[in-house]
Amino acid sequence: MVNQFQYAVRMHADEWKYQLKKQSENQPSMIDQRQWVRPPTNVVKINMDAAFHDESKAGGWGAICRDSSADVHFAAAGPIEVATDALHTETLPLSYAVQVAEQLGVGRVIFETDCSNLHRALVSSDYDLAHIGTIISDLKFRLHMNFIDASVVYAPRICKKPAHELAALGVGVAQGDHAMWTTSYPSSVTRLVTGDLAVS
Structure with missing residues (x-):
């Protein structure tokens, strides 16, 4: 119990230092990006997001895969049954998205x-001892072993509106499914994808 408390305090302190350092650095790719950006040729980009309703305590995840022509390869959504905190909630959509990408x-x-x-957890060892450390380690392994080339990058939420909409739809999907x-994507998602094309 004491070790867990010490770890939590250290992680919060490290997070503050990380955020302050990030604000002081010149990172235009993280700060200036205001729209979805197409991936390179022969690479697909999968945006994912989570949604959580405090009132119903119900959550959902969503993922959408697009290529360099902005063509949609697939979209997926499902419920989040159990999540312990915000980071866990954000990690689950990536796990589901990786699973779908592997299957396809x-x-x-x-x-x-x-x-x-989440991005920091996957490019460092900072969260290996956290309560979701097992999930993070599993994701690192799968990303390395099951793809020719795979990376996880950060982009502001404004860059992934279709994924956010899919996460909201995922709340209504039956548990365990x-x-x-x-093809024939939900109309609300299609409108957002079209909106991305208008500004890309």
Whole structure:
């Protein structure tokens, strides 16, 4: 119990230092990006997001995969049944998105998240001893072993509106299940994808 408390205090202190350092550095790719950006040729980008309703205590995840022509390869959504905190809630959509990408045989992929802590967890060892350390370690292994090339990058939430909409739809999917679209996407998602194209 004492070790867990000390770890939590250290992680909060480290997070403050990390955020202050990030604000002081010149990082235009994290600060200036205001829209979805197409991935390189022969690479797909998967945006994912989580939604959580405080009133109902229900959560959902969503993911959408697009290529350099902005064509949608697939969209998926499902419920989040149990999440211990915000970082756990944001980690689950990535885990589900990786699972779908593995099943569909995606080779070169960029996973885009708006959770800076999740990005940090995957590019460092800072969260290996956290309560979600096992999930993080599993994701690192799968990203390395099951794709030709895979990376997880940070982008602001404004850059992934379709994924956010899918996460909201995921709240309504039956527990233990998920919805998948490869054609005929939900109209609300199609409108947001079209909006991305208008400004990209």
